[in-house]
């Protein structure tokens with residue numbers, strides 16, 4: 001299967017979104033973020049993913065500000081960076097969402113954010129079946145639409161929505177007014193004309209959800225394709241757990257790695273048999289190719305991470321691997337000069353659940 005993968009995708013509003021970005025979940029320490037973000041931008045990453053609940057927006061803002069001011073990546077400007085943040089579930093609702101975005105802008109020390117997502121379809125402290133969840137997330141969406149219209153957000157989207165949640169959003173009735181009760185300071189950038197608001201019916205530009213070979217989520221992929229919503233995959237590496245379980249590339253897929261052909265059953269199997277029986281095969285043994293045990297493990301992890309990420313790209317998704325290790329950050333971007341057969345990426349994960357995250361979602 002031949003496929004090409006773009007370095008950026010064009011969103012439905014014409015904005016360019018890089019196809020690979022840096023995840024930052026659980027990374028809060030300023031020095032670590034300084035190192036990771038500089039490493040990533042020097043390596044060629046242009047997308048950084050954060051969220052209010054990660055509590056690292058301010059530190060990320062500091063890192064980027066310093067990199068730009070001190071020209072640590074020569075020629076790089078704010079306009080070259082695609083920054084994503086997300087609404088905390090405690091801030092669902094029109095006013096709370098509006099204020100939360102302003103707070104994110106302040107934390108990040110930015111005039112605008114490239115993509116803002118509703119992080120989760122539910123609201124903190126509400127029970128899952130509570131119908132207020134649906135009301136709140138629609139109100140949050142209205143706030144994002146308004147902030148999009150005044151160009152504080154260049155694109156808007158959702159995260160962890162099911163097809164049910166997306167359908168509610170895409171097939172909603174037209175809005176004819178908004179219920180802003182903002183302070184005068186906040187209103188200074190609020191829309192002034194309800195007539196123009198009525199025209200602002202935005203279909204999400206992006207949907208970010210967990211997606212990897214153990215959790216394909218075909219229904220969401222199909223819905224997003226149909227509605228021109230860009231898919232962004234998170235936890236492509238299963239938070240690291242899928243790496244050890246994913247075989248390195250078979251020789252047929254391996255022009256990129258420039259290594260000697262690897263021994264193993266996959267070498268000699270016709271495509272069809274590979275496709276249906278690969279899940280049952282034993283691991284490919286890299287031992288004879290790479291003598292040194294540590295090197296073997298490092299190489300295996302590198303290849304496996306790249307396969308998992310390339311798999312996401314070949315499904316048309318943006319991928320946002322998280323790493324705090326410079327070498328891994330660089331390797332995780334090295335995804336454009338090889339090809340895999342995405343149908344036969346096999347994760348030997350008999351004992352790993354599909355999802356890394358809580359799958360109970362609000363109504």
Ligand SMILES: NC(=O)c1ccc[n+]([C@@H]2O[C@H](COP(=O)([O-])OP(=O)(O)OC[C@H]3O[C@@H](n4cnc5c(N)ncnc54)[C@H](OP(=O)(O)O)[C@@H]3O)[C@@H](O)[C@H]2O)c1
Nearest residue numbers: 023024025234235236237238239240305321322323324328
């Ligand atoms: N919207 C949401 O609800 C949501 C949920 C989860 C995640 N996300 C976003 O998606 C990003 C990525 O997902 P994730 O953080 O869950 O996990 P992930 O990217 O699937 O995996 C990250 C883990 O893999 C390790 N790793 C990374 N590259 C590696 C390599 N080349 N070789 C070996 N190990 C490697 C990292 O360790 P080291 O750091 O030590 O390298 C880390 O432990 C997050 O950081 C966040 O920005 C969003």
